[in-house]
Amino acid sequence: MGCRERAAKTDLLRAVATEGECVPDPRGTLPGRGAYVHPALVCLDLAVRRRAFPRALRAPGQLDTKALRQYVERTDSC
Template sequence: MSGRTQARACPERTCVGCRERAAKSDLLRIVAVGDKCVSDPRGTLPGRGAYVHPAVVCLDQAVRRRAFSRAFKSAGPFDTAELHKAVADEAEATP
């Protein structure tokens, strides 16, 4: 045997809100479209992405510490009103 495991490694990303590492599939990808932050659940929108847990707490922390400006490597501020609504709706739908 070569010593390799049969299961593929799951890619990990860091939440820009709480700074914890988690599986990429557990986080929500955020991209900048103009001056707005938009969620990218399929991960197909072009541009740099930032990852955040789909929780209002992590999103609030990311906004408070201006993490999106650093993650997108562009001057902020970014409009996150629609993003807050989307994350809140997703949090309610998840049991």
């Protein structure tokens, strides 16, 4: 979503919307629609700046991405 580059599903981080918040789903087991992003701060920042999460997750309004950012900061692999 952020950099718009194609990658294998296993190389991407799934995020889901729960209660107005965008949370990481590394195991891919949370219910609901998912959006995939590279687990790197650069890609996450691009996705947030483009407002890609609310569109991809079909959520009304803005989503809080703090939990997603904290997860990516801990596991930044790019």
